Amino acid sequence: MTNEFGEFREEIRASSDLELKLLAEGEEAVIISLRDPLAQRPDTVN
């Protein structure tokens, strides 16, 4: 649940198929697929 400033915070286990779901009253759920959010960026060189 977002706080009075519209903020949310959660600590979760790292995963490759994360989804963020917003459930507003009277609205359809908004689902944002985050996948593996910290997977290596495409332009990095190791």
Next chain:
Amino acid sequence: MQENRVPLAESAPDREAASESQPPENAVRIAKAGFAGVRLQGKPAKAPGLVELLFDSFLQPLAQGARSSGSEIRQMLYRADPYQVDVHIEATPGANKLVVMGQLLDLRNPDVPGRGVPVTISNLRATWCRP
């Protein structure tokens, strides 16, 4: 009565007249530009439920000379009507965990933050949500 038709392909004066009746190219371009920002009445700007990525820190170019960058933090900004969602994801050092933080802005009422909206973070196996 005999018809005296001239084939179009052979009618050079007709072709010239047709090309003269066309507006100049620059005038067409200016007219089109005038309509570029106009939305047709009753037509929504985009399909409802569409999630649009407005910003992604991973899509920004690396600093000059950087060979590698720690992918420990990512910031994204989404537009998912009626919300604009700022998402900040950070890896917890030494643990296989992520901290997901964010803020909602209700675009229908931008002066008031999107408070009291249930947010769920899940994968296919588990769901995390703040009571």
